[in-house]
Amino acid sequence: MSLLITNVRPYGEDAVDIRIADGVIAEIGTGLDAGDADVVDGTGLVALPGLVDLHTHLREPGREDAETVETGSRAAALGGFTAVHAMANTDPVADTAGVVEQVWRLGQQAGLVDVVPVGAVTVGLRGERLAELGAMADSAARVRVFSDDGHCVADPALMRRALEYVKALDGVVAQHAEEPRLTVGAQMNEGDRSARLGLTGWPAAAEEAVIARDVLLAGHVGARLHVCHVSTAGSVEILRWAKSRGVQVTAEVTPHHLLLTDALAETYDPVYKVNPPLRTDADVQALRAGLADGTIDAVATDHAPHAVEDKESEWAAARPGMLGLEQALAIVVQTMVEPGLLDWRGVADRMSVRPAGIGRLDSHGRPLAVGEPANLLLLDPTHRATVDPAALASRSRNSPYAGRELPGRVVATFLRGVPTVLDGKAQK
Ligand code: DOR
Numbered sequence: 568m569s570l571l572i573t574n575v576r577p578y579g580e581d582a583v584d585i586r587i588a589d590g591v592i593a594e595i596g597t598g599l600d601a602g603d604a605d606v607v608d609g610t611g612l613v614a615l616p617g618l619v620d621l622h623t624h625l626r627e628p629g630r631e632d633a634e635t636v637e638t639g640s641r642a643a644a645l646g647g648f649t650a651v652h653a654m655a656n657t658d659p660v661a662d663t664a665g666v667v668e669q670v671w672r673l674g675q676q677a678g679l680v681d682v683v684p685v686g687a688v689t690v691g692l693r694g695e696r697l698a699e700l701g702a703m704a705d706s707a708a709r710v711r712v713f714s715d716d717g718h719c720v721a722d723p724a725l726m727r728r729a730l731e732y733v734k735a736l737d738g739v740v741a742q743h744a745e746e747p748r749l750t751v752g753a754q755m756n757e758g759d760r761s762a763r764l765g766l767t768g769w770p771a772a773a774e775e776a777v778i779a780r781d782v783l784l785a786g787h788v789g790a791r792l793h794v795c796h797v798s799t800a801g802s803v804e805i806l807r808w809a810k811s812r813g814v815q816v817t818a819e820v821t822p823h824h825l826l827l828t829d830a831l832a833e834t835y836d837p838v839y840k841v842n843p844p845l846r847t848d849a850d851v852q853a854l855r856a857g858l859a860d861g862t863i864d865a866v867a868t869d870h871a872p873h874a875v876e877d878k879e880s881e882w883a884a885a886r887p888g889m890l891g892l893e894q895a896l897a898i899v900v901q902t903m904v905e906p907g908l909l910d911w912r913g914v915a916d917r918m919s920v921r922p923a924g925i926g927r928l929d930s931h932g933r934p935l936a937v938g939e940p941a942n943l944l945l946l947d948p949t950h951r952a953t954v955d956p957a958a959l960a961s962r963s964r965n966s967p968y969a970g971r972e973l974p975g976r977v978v979a980t981f982l983r984g985v986p987t988v989l990d991g992k993a994q995k
């Protein structure tokens with residue numbers, strides 16, 4: 568199958584034609600002959616490497632009423648992703664080679680993005696003893712990212728042991744940094760606002776204390792640490808310090824922490840309840856600056872679909888989490904590109920190149936260049952549309968962006984040269 572994308576701007580630069588054949592970028596130039604290729608008109612569109620998400624909750628096995636590998640994959644492709652890491656907090660937990668292989672196979676069957684399973688660090692996410700990290704790494708799913716996300720690996724001795732194991736596997740521990748003793752019953756960011764609203768606070772120090780501890784442990788062991796969903800200005804400072812000391816630490820920020828603040832808790836609408844919680848405007852500014860200067864390596868969605876009965880209740884009873892896959896790029900355009908904090912190469916770096924490197928994915932995060940795998944997306948950066956949760960591909964509806972007008976529309980996504988999205992519509 569051969570395909571010609573005409574008059575498209577790679578990384579927003581000069582317009583070219585891109586020929587794709589046998590899943591690979593075969594030719595880049597101007598005035599290329601279409602021959603018998605299918606033609607996609609790229610006029611006015613920006614081409615970027617396919618996005619890679621380090622943090623997606625696909626809910627299968629166990630909560631197929633909230634999301635499945637297939638529906639989540641469709642949401643991902645529509646968002647411009649070609650690979651997503653599926654978090655391990657499923658039911659059963661992805662803590663064995665059997666479960667990670669099951670998720671990996673479901674991803675292959677859906678065939679819309681590469682679904683890369685994350686393995687649990689501890690058995691059942693209970694934080695008591697290590698899961699079979701080696702068996703998951705050696706499985707068909709080739710797990711390299713290990714995380715108890717949803718829970719913190721709170722025991723420092725266990726965290727140290729996990730870092731030692733992943734070092735031997737060329738893997739990484741992705742830590743959900745939350746000191747559980749400091750967040751008992753926590754409902755929102757701790758501050759004047761939580762006091763006024765009468766909701767138990769989640770202090771910044773509960774995140775920062777774990778990150779500080781873990782960068783010291785990672786430095787001591789000489790292992791790779793990745794910090795999930797960094798949410799505070801203080802966390803950015805600690806990461807900057809650790810990186811300056813040569814610690815092998817990487818970090819992600821979510822789209823929602825780049826845009827939204829704890830002021831939204833005033834609505835008492837549980838769609839804004841998330842863990843870690845939405846923080847202050849000063850935190851949002853520090854997160855944007857940290858992403859711009861590379862202290863924060865990646866944008867990761869923490870796409871967390873929840874069924875209506877788990878989400879639409881009183882604030883305290885609602886599960887934390889919000890959808891992210893379909894709007895992630897739009898939020899980055901709004902918060903980073905439009906204010907001039909990142910250019911398109913910067914977006915490619917933080918949403919594709921670096922996350923692929925952290926996950927050790929060889930065929931993603933590659934440059935748009937001849938001979939490279941044809942994993943890419945086409946974006947109309949001028950298009951603006953209002954988010955309608957009913958129109959989302961996700962099986963859940965808990966989007967915090969409902970009713971917001973956002974910039975940028977993913978027009979097409981290609982996985983190894985095969986369109987998974989065309990004209991903004993999923994191809995299966
Ligand atoms: O808000 C969150 N939702 N944070 C997490 O750490 C877990 C996630 C989920 O699984 O719903």
Ligand code: ZN
Nearest residue numbers: 716717743795
């Ligand atoms: Zn988490």
